Amino acid sequence: MEAFTPLNGIWHVNPQKSALLVIDMQNDFVLHGYPMEVPMARRRIPRMQEVISECRAATIPVIYTEHILLDSFNVSPLESAYNPALLAAGMREGSFGSRVVDDLRPGPDDIVIRKHRYDAFHNTQLETVLATISGPRQVDTVIIVGTLTEVCCDSTARGAFMRDYKVAFVGDATGALSAEAQSATERNISAFFGRVLSTEELTAELRERREGRSG
Known part of the structure; x- marks a missing residue:
């Protein structure tokens, strides 16, 4: 059987045609002891800061998402069915835990998209933005x-692909619950849905475009 060739390398990131999505870096996902804590996400904040800084320098729009649940009714019933702890706590509307961490705080010109499903495109303003x-x-x-x-991150990457957006997935600036989950997702994205880049590789492509060295 002929080997499958991943999508990596087919295209380069053009800052004039790009937008940055910062997915769900909220206190409840990041801070120690909070309901949905993801230690890898916390460790990778410096890389995310680098990406955000490079994108701002390249005048790439920065769009944040906040995953929001409600106390008034169960807005994501299947999510809480698979994770019953969410019935009592986590990402509640208006709470400290639902806000983006201070280390990655949105700027005045950034967009914040609230969502109730894993895919940031689902029933949100993201596509219009x-x-x-x-x-x-x-x-x-x-x-x-x-x-x-x-x-x-994976669901949003797939949602973008289905809408014909090219996906640049920054592997060392995304955080999973395990190294195995991180590796598996990166393999799937690079094989079928986009390019998996390191922060260094992304930065190099953005700077090449800005300095006019890449076609």
């Missing part, structure tokens, strides 16, 4: 960092 934020239909690539690698 991407279609207009740099001018009509100018964005064709999304750069993804955040957590959980294997859940919301």
Whole structure:
């Protein structure tokens, strides 16, 4: 059987056509002892800061997501069925835990998208924002960092692919619950849904474009 060739290397990231998605880096996912703690996401904050800084320098729009659950009714019943702890705590609307961590705090010109499902495109404003934020239909690539690698980052990458966006998935700036889950997701993304880049590789591509060295 002929070996499958991953998508990596088919295209380069063009900052003029890109937007950065910072997925669910909320206190409840990041801080020690909080309900949905993901230690890898916390450890990778410095890499996420690098990506955000490089994207800002390249005037790439920065879009954050916040995964939000409600106390008034169960807005994500299957999610809580698989994880009953969410019936009592986690990502509650208006809570400290639902906010993006201070180390990655959105700036005044950034967009924050609230979502109730893993895929940031599902019933949110994200598709409209991407279609207009740099001018009509100018964005064709999304750069993804955040957590959980294997859940919301993966689901959003697939959602972007299904809408014909190129996906740049920054492997060392996403955080999973385990190294195995991180590796498995990166393999799937690179084989079928986009490119998996390191922060260093992404930075090099952005700087090449800015300095006019790449076609």
